[in-house]
Amino acid sequence: MADLPTHTIVFEILTRLPAKDVGRSKSVCKQWYALLSTQDFVKIHCSRSVVSSNQRVLLIDDLTCSVRPIISNNNDYGPSSTVTFPFHHQNNDVSILSHLNGLLCVCLNHTYELLLWNPTTTAFKRLSTPDSHGFYINNLDAIGLYVDADDDYKVLHIKRRSGVLGVYVYSREVDSWRNIPFITRQEYLSPHFNWSAGTFCGGTLYFTVCECWIGGTNVVICFDVNSEQFKEISFPPVPSNGMVQGVLVNVKNVLHMFASTGMFEMTIDLWTLQGDYWIKVLSCPPIPPISLSLWCDITHYVTNGNWFVITHYNTTRRYNTLENNFQFDLAFP
Template sequence: MTDLLVDTIVFEILTRVTTKDVGRSKSVCKEWYVLLSRQDFLRVHCSHSLISSNQQVHLIDDLTCSVHPIVFQSYDYGLSSIATFLFDHQNNDVSILSHLNGLLCVYLNHTYELLLWNLTTTAFKRLSTLDSHGFYRNNLDVVGLYIDADDDYKVLHIKPRCGVLGVYVYSREVDYWRNIPFITRQEYLSPHFDWPAGTFSGGTLYFTVCECWFGGRNVVICFNVNSEQFKEIGFPPVPSTGMVHGVLVNVKK
């Protein structure tokens, strides 16, 4: 099969099929598996999927996750379906921390475990390890989901524990946690500061950090996902009489 024919099939046809069909197509041959796993294919496939008939809302309620297609013409929802949980969980147990390209990073409230969960295929990956990696503490920890230059999905996990700081990166490709340094002001990791989940854009994770106890500083902490370096930039100049809980949104034209 010529390169031109392969490119036509992959980028002109397979970018327009469903996610499940893309998953099945990966088993055709090794060449297709590599092409369909590339970030440029995923971007084109997502752009073709961004039409009204493909928009859905996923609601996690008690022991089920319901999927509601959006009907934009009537500003209403279509007939719902139920997504299956393939992992053990309890009532009101699953909390979504971050998401990227349809992949969710969630944690289980009763075990504190972190999971990567694909709602389309219902596949999941448990991130907890015997040496205490992959466990999340609500109102203490910070999580961000991103893709690096090698198209590897990764999780950044910041863990303040009784004055001891741990910053860890999980790689889905190698299935391994490792520690990285946090080179900025250590005070930002105290309980006085509130961190939301990271927003990924242009090779950087952004966190809006607010000094919530004393109503003081607001900063944006940036994490370069390729150099794995942190830096601080100024908060946007918005009117404020105290605490400002900013939310960053990645907007594409």
């Protein structure tokens, strides 16, 4: 039997392997290392990893970090595996700010330093510099992780310090920071507006920018990662009474938003972005009252037709697209 072409081995076989095995395969030869490092390989590998059998949840508690698989058939979690922190770690010290293709941008809360960290390989890179770049302040700054057309991983840092406002980009390839202009309404950089973490989708970083939880202005800021230009698009047309929160999710390179609205009885609608306009995909029935503190910490996972809404309070809701309902499912042990 003739040998398989290298391209077939890499893109049809290795894209289906776990991330650790892909990392080991890079040491086979220089050609494999180059092919496994391309953005095309990363995209295909990630798309094949987002099936229900490969869904994972990364949990960081006071002293440890672990990974748990989601078992969608019975809405449970599989056995956990421990991830070792390769950097100095204190209680409640690490905050995940952004993620992309398995790479995390995290903050060490006791030093405010930004790090790029790959939990699979344990490799990490400190982004702090002597001239004060690479330091993050919670509730003032915003972070987005992305990759440009040259396959260079970059970090966008919206930075607000005592009246000094700036936008900075870190390049992993050249290992340095630089300032870029913010060409849209300057008031969005003021401390009166709360920025979400950036969500990378289709060559653009998206941020929700909200003036306050009840009332005020809500917009979406778009950052084209190749032209490095900002623009503003409208928020989905949700009711303005009560609390409003929008959580952005990239699903197969299509941007979605979970928009929750209300006060004592919350409603969640799912929207998808088409061009610069939002189209409502699903409208969920009202759910029982939930505290504001819980709604501030929502993360969404999509698996096997279900949307898992997981909070930092170790409880989840599962939205079933066929039954059109929310229900509490499970809690982390």
